[in-house]
Amino acid sequence: MDMGELISVIMGVYNEKEEWLTKSIESILQQTYKNFEFIIVLDKPDNKLAEKIIKYYQNKDKRILLLKNESNIGLVKSMNRALSFAKGKYIARMDADDISVSERLELQYNYIISENVDFVIGDVDFIYDNNEVQKGEKFPPLFYWQINELMKYGNISIHPSWFLKKEVYIMLGGYRLVNACEDYDFILRAIQEGVRCYRMKEHVLYYRIRNDGISKKNLFIQYISSQKLRYLYCGNVKISYISPDEINRIKGYKYKKIEESILDGDREMDIFCKNFKRKKYLKCILLAIRDNIVNAYFREVFWRNIKFRNMLNKITG
Incomplete structure (x- = not known):
């Protein structure tokens, strides 16, 4: 039986719970596609429990390669380090608190070949801290020209669902240090370089929503950075020509005022x-009317989503 090309699965570990890390590792080791290496970067060298767990599985399965950073260097540098060790033709991203379905690698490998593309985005469902699972929004298959258009309204991909040719990372020089938006920066640069993306309809991942997953400051920074990236992309400005420092710059913004608006708006959008989802449409209407008036963040996200829906309906028929 043809084993197929080697796939390099790359994952960073920091402070994930034992249960989460265990399930994440096992979900990769139990893949139906067997020809892969699993590169795990421990970015918190004093996390002895995580190191013990990883080494336990490494002793059982030699496909695991553990890279232990000397100090905490962050996700971007950790993933770029993993990429420098990767031997596979394809790269699959994974996070240490998520769970891949057993057919994930097989499905994405088949799609990247059958659709003749460079980059496959998977569909995800969401899992919360209490282990409640919530279905993600389901889209039809989206081809590169549709994705290129929809990216004007926001990042329609979930980073740990990515599966792409290693040559794409090489061409772009890996991830850049764009605060809280390294994935959006990467995929927009890829699209601008002619990389052909495909978003599959099949669910490949349970993506964990953590209460402590993003700090208040990062939520503000992520919003500002993503707005800048979206503005550049919509204006056909070559994002690779804009330095990460320029994208990360927040000088001139009324930090406290905008941060409060974003936090309030984010909570209201979650309630909406x-x-x-519960089909309480009257409550939704009342919330939308009130928050469109009082919260600038909610208003911007709400109408951007409306435009996204209209464009999605237009390009998918």
């Missing part, structure tokens, strides 16, 4: 979405 939960009510919408």
Whole structure:
């Protein structure tokens, strides 16, 4: 039986719970596609429990390569370090608190070949701290020209669902140090370089929503950085020509005022979405009217999502 090309799965570990890390590692080791290496970067060298867990699985499965950073260098540098060790033709991203379905690598490998593309984005469901699972929004298969258009309204990909040719990373020089938006920066640069993306309809990952997953400061910074990236992309400005320092710069913003608006708006948007999923449409209407008036962040996200829906309907027929 043809084993197929070697796939390098890359994952960073920092302070994930034992249960999460264990399930994450096992979900990769139990893949139906067997020809892979699993590169795990421990970015918190004093996390002895995580190191013990990884080494336990490494002793059982020689496909695991553990890279232990001498100090905490962050996700971007950790992933770039993993890439420098990767021997596979393809790279699959994974996070240490998520769970891949057993057919993930097989499905994405088959799609990247059958659709003749460079980059495959998977569909995800969400898992919360209490282990409640919530279905993610389901899209039809999206081809590169559709994705290129929809990216004007926000990042329609979840980073740990990525599966792409290693040559794409080489061409772009890996990830850049764009605060809280390294994935959006990467995929927009890839699109601008002619990389052909495909978003599959099949669910490949349980993506964990952590209460401590993003700090208040990072939520503000992520919003500002993503707005800048979206503005550059919509204006057909070559993002690779803009330095990460320029994208990260927040000088001139009324930090405290905008941060409070973002935090309030994010909470209200979460309430709106939960009510919408429960089909409590009257509550949604009342929330939308109120928050469109009082919260600039909610208003911007709400109408951007409306435009996204209209474009999605237009390009998918």
